[in-house]
Amino acid sequence: MSTDDLLTRALEAIGDDPVSFEAIRRLTDPGPTAEAMTIAEVADLLDVSAHTLRYYEREGLVTVTRDGLGHRVYDAAAVRRLVFLTRMRLSGMPMRDLAHYVDLVDAGDATVPERLDMLIEHRDTIRRRIRELTLSLAATEFKIATYGGEAGPDSIE
């Protein structure tokens, strides 16, 4: 399945409102390929706080080098990993699992199958969650539509 297919499916599933170009670009664009970003730049790019970036580092999710002043220098690899990490966090993968995942990455190619297993399981978790939310959405829309009327399975509350 090509990237385009995946994006097309994603867009179809999203429904009415068009996704911003921004969102699509973020999905497929590795972002600024410039080397050496500061913590503020990365925080801005990923829309997380600098506190959170330090926290992720403390938790062992990413290794960041320092410059002569002891300031963090995020190279392309660190930024790529953080893009991945924040994406996974956003979709609900727990810190614990991410920690395990990066351990596997650091352990080398032999762990690729296990990593794939994790990704597949996470994919299924996301799908389940989307399904749950879609049902809740339908229920909520139904409630909105019937509010003030008297018909409908739910009580009017």
Add this chain to the structure above:
Amino acid sequence: MSTDDLLTRALEAIGDDPVSFEAIRRLTDPGPTAEAMTIAEVADLLDVSAHTLRYYEREGLVTVTRDGLGHRVYDAAAVRRLVFLTRMRLSGMPMRDLAHYVDLVDAGDATVPERLDMLIEHRDTIRRRIRELTLSLAATEFKIATYGGEAGPDSIE
């Protein structure tokens, strides 16, 4: 828009895998209309713990009467409200907002517009979340598909 339309839309958005009849029934069926359920029965019905039901009551989300032994008796109204509450919780509405919502309900019909506003905002929140998850899903599927290869926007990690 009819309930069927909503369900149809929901089912379409869900995609490949069929939703269980169970899920659809839960969405539209108020559930056992029998009066007077015990805490264990309600916990089982809603798939939450008895601890959680007591917690919701403590938080003022629902009022439950007692029998001669001091045991909780959940009447149809209480069960209906709890169905609503657990559905909203499942779709991510915070306890704080639910507390406010039930305050509005208890305050009478004059608060209907504000309640509708809350529901509409929540609906939009769910939609945003589905969109986020759909993008994360596409990214995850892409990563799975390209794992072990060398092409693609993400690094192979």
Add this chain to the structure above:
DNA sequence: CTATGGCTTCGAGTGCGCTCGAACGCAAAC
């Protein structure tokens, strides 16, 4: 008659993911 099981209250504890504050270092701007 006792034991089992389900319920009660109360308050404390847990897990997660940040989030913040204090105290400090360094450098470019005024």
Add this chain to the structure above:
DNA sequence: GTTTGCGTTCGAGCGCACTCGAAGCCATAG
């Protein structure tokens, strides 16, 4: 030369939503 601003470390604190444990009451089963 001091002020401003961005960075550092460390550890503590927080918000949320449960989750649990202890001690006790009552009824039905064996």
